[in-house]
Amino acid sequence: MDTNTTIDYQVERKRYYKVLVGLLLLTAVTFVQPYIFHAGTFTAQMFIAVIKAWLIVMYYMHLKGEKLIGTMALFSLSLVFVFFVIVIGVDVANFQFGAESHITAAAEHTAGAAHAATPAHH
Amino acid sequence: MSHEYVPEIATDREGNEYEVQGWQDDFYGGKLGFWLFMFTEVMMFGAMFLTLAYYNTLHPQDFIEASASLNRLLGGTNTVILLISALTMGLGLLKMRAGDIKGAKLMIWATIILALLFLGIKAVEWTAEYNHGVFLGLDAMQPGNEHSMPFGKILFFGMYFTMTGLHGFHIIIGIGLMLWLMKRINSEKVTPDHHILYWNIALYWDIVHLIWVFVFPYYYMIGGGDIVGGIAHGH
Numbered sequence: 001m002d003t004n005t006t007i008d009y010q011v012e013r014k015r016y017y018k019v020l021v022g023l024l025l026l027t028a029v030t031f032v033q034p035y036i037f038h039a040g041t042f043t044a045q046m047f048i049a050v051i052k053a054w055l056i057v058m059y060y061m062h063l064k065g066e067k068l069i070g071t072m073a074l075f076s077l078s079l080v081f082v083f084f085v086i087v088i089g090v091d092v093a094n095f096q097f098g099a100e101s102h103i104t105a106a107a108e109h110t111a112g113a114a115h116a117a118t119p120a121h122h
Numbered sequence: 123m124s125h126e127y128v129p130e131i132a133t134d135r136e137g138n139e140y141e142v143q144g145w146q147d148d149f150y151g152g153k154l155g156f157w158l159f160m161f162t163e164v165m166m167f168g169a170m171f172l173t174l175a176y177y178n179t180l181h182p183q184d185f186i187e188a189s190a191s192l193n194r195l196l197g198g199t200n201t202v203i204l205l206i207s208a209l210t211m212g213l214g215l216l217k218m219r220a221g222d223i224k225g226a227k228l229m230i231w232a233t234i235i236l237a238l239l240f241l242g243i244k245a246v247e248w249t250a251e252y253n254h255g256v257f258l259g260l261d262a263m264q265p266g267n268e269h270s271m272p273f274g275k276i277l278f279f280g281m282y283f284t285m286t287g288l289h290g291f292h293i294i295i296g297i298g299l300m301l302w303l304m305k306r307i308n309s310e311k312v313t314p315d316h317h318i319l320y321w322n323i324a325l326y327w328d329i330v331h332l333i334w335v336f337v338f339p340y341y342y343m344i345g346g347g348d349i350v351g352g353i354a355h356g357h
Contacts, residue, residue, distance in 0.1 A: 009220040013213065020209045027201055030339055031194075034346030041346050045339035052335045060212050061328045069157050076161040080168035088176055 019059045026052050149318055156322040160329050167285070167333050174281050174340065181274025188271075188278035189345030196247045197342040200240050201334065207236035208331040215324045218307075221314045227307060230300050233327065237297050244290055248283075258283050282341050289337060292330045299323045 026048050033044050058064045063073070130142040145151060178185045214229025248257070255262045256279055261269035263276055270276070303323050306312040312319050 007216065007219050009216060012216050016209060016212050016216065020205070023205050024202070027198070027205065030201075030343060031198060034343065038346060042344050045343045046336075049336050049339050053332055056208065056328055056332050056335065060208055060331075061325055069154065072157065072161065073164070076164050077168065080165050080172065084169065084172040084176075088172075 015059060019055050022055055023052055152318040153321060156325055160325065163329055170281065170285055171336060171340070174285075177274070177277045177281065181272075181277060184272045184274025185278050186345050188275040189341060189343070192282075192342050192345070193247055193250070194342050196243050197338055200243050201338045203236050203240050203243070204331045204334050207233045207240070208328055210236065211324045211327045215317070215320050218312070218314055218317050218320050223307065223314070226320070227304060230304055234297055234300050237293050241290060241293055244286065285337060286341070289330070289333055292333070296327055296330055299326060
């Protein structure tokens with residue numbers, strides 16, 4: 001459980017550089033991706049970011065083999081998502097098409113007001 | 123300065139003395155505690171990203187156009203700078219654990235310099251955006267006047283300044299923590315055998331890097347377009 005053990009400096013250093021090369025390559029892919037294929041840019045960019053994040057978390061943050069902390073990380077991410085669904089769900093249900101909304105332009109409210117009661121908005 | 127542990131003694135009703143278990147050297151506990159703090163960071167930035175994603179679904183075209191107007195060259199340079207700074211911080215910790223204190227300190231200084239460079243580039247970027255009328259509180263960012271940007275762009279840039287500003291604030295805090303760490307190393311309170319503070323500050327720096335790993339593509343890259351882009355270039 002404890003990671004405060006003696007280390008093999010050369011092996012660990014090598015690992016750091018390998019991860020660095022991986023991250024640099026992925027950063028390069030991030031840059032060229034929109035020129036290779038334009039459709040699905042958002043999905044591709046987020047996919048690359050997730051791989052980079054995985055490398056950082058596992059190797060730079062030493063989470064590899066840390067079961068408890070890893071589970072907690074997943075739990076906190078799930079918690080954020082659940083709160084997001086609840087909060088945004090309430091917002092969508094109550095305010096998105098009302099004048100009180102702060103996330104759609106005022107002009108859009110007016111345009112949408114005439115159809116506010118129609119099910120097409122839900 | 124040595125840190126000799128003086129155990130606490132508890133006495134029962136019969137007068138028997140017992141040594142109380144001390145947790146001063148509980149490395150795993152120290153690490154776990156810091157991870158708990160980092161989860162609050164994940165939840166804070168996570169909520170912002172989810173908000174951003176929701177706004178994006180409401181105004182997809184505005185988001186792509188606003189993203190295309192950001193300076194990808196400066197954003198990308200900052201990405202590489204942070205990436206290398208994560209390496210220097212990690213190598214520094216490695217050197218400390220291996221007993222090379224001087225090398226560890228050099229690596230911390232390298233990280234601080236890279237962090238300052240990051241902030242400098244960010245300042246150049248923000249200044250260019252301000253000079254082009256895109257900044258929190260300016261007319262273009264307020265709905266309902268003749269200079270107003272489309273509403274989706276107002277949301278995009280509002281989130282952009284908020285999130286990159288908060289991230290920049292974390293960088294400043296990180297620099298402060300690294301300077302404090304240097305002080306602790308100089309006074310021998312952080313040593314190769316007692317380096318939990320170094321470990322946790324390195325973790326903090328990694329999470330600052332991790333947040334940028336998502337900030338950069340979401341703000342700078344979803345617009346695609348030309349390699350430079352950018353308000354600073356008059357687009």
